[in-house]
Amino acid sequence: MMPVRQDLHAPDPRPAAGLNDRAFRRADAFILHNLGRTFTLADIASAACVSRFHFARQFRQRTGCSPMAYVMRLRLERAKEMLARGDQRIADTAAALGFYDQSHFTRTFRRATGVSPRAFSRQHHHAGTTGAVRTLAPPQPSYAHAHP
Secondary structure (H helix, E strand, O other): OOOOOOOOOOOOOOOOOOOOHHHHHHHHHHHHHOOOOOOHHHHHHHHOOHHHHHHHHHHHHHHOOOOHHHHHHHHHHHHHHHHHOOOOHHHHHHHHHHHHOOHHHHHHHHHHOOHHHHHHHHHHHHOOOOOOOOOOOOOOOOOOOOOO
């Protein structure tokens, strides 16, 4: 007779397998190399030398997100870098990162960041950052000329 687990909501004491380092590095290299192209889950799994079914499950165990969500996150991070440089049109950024068109890119970018690509570019091109909006502290009074 099989023992019954008393608490079905308790975490399983066995460690999650997840995708091994070698397979993850292969998948990550494939994704980064092809970021501006259209590819499928099967393409990434093939690059990692893992079946599509096992790849999707193990990738999620390792990263906490699906492979395609990971791809989108990388595309949006690259978009932030490109927009912060401010050296190309938004439509060109969208095309370079594999978005269907500028409208699709704008909707996706706004949903992820809360601002449009144009607003992000304006804020960060002048601030010279790719992360959060830079806020400057108010100037502190100078006491160099104060008399004791």
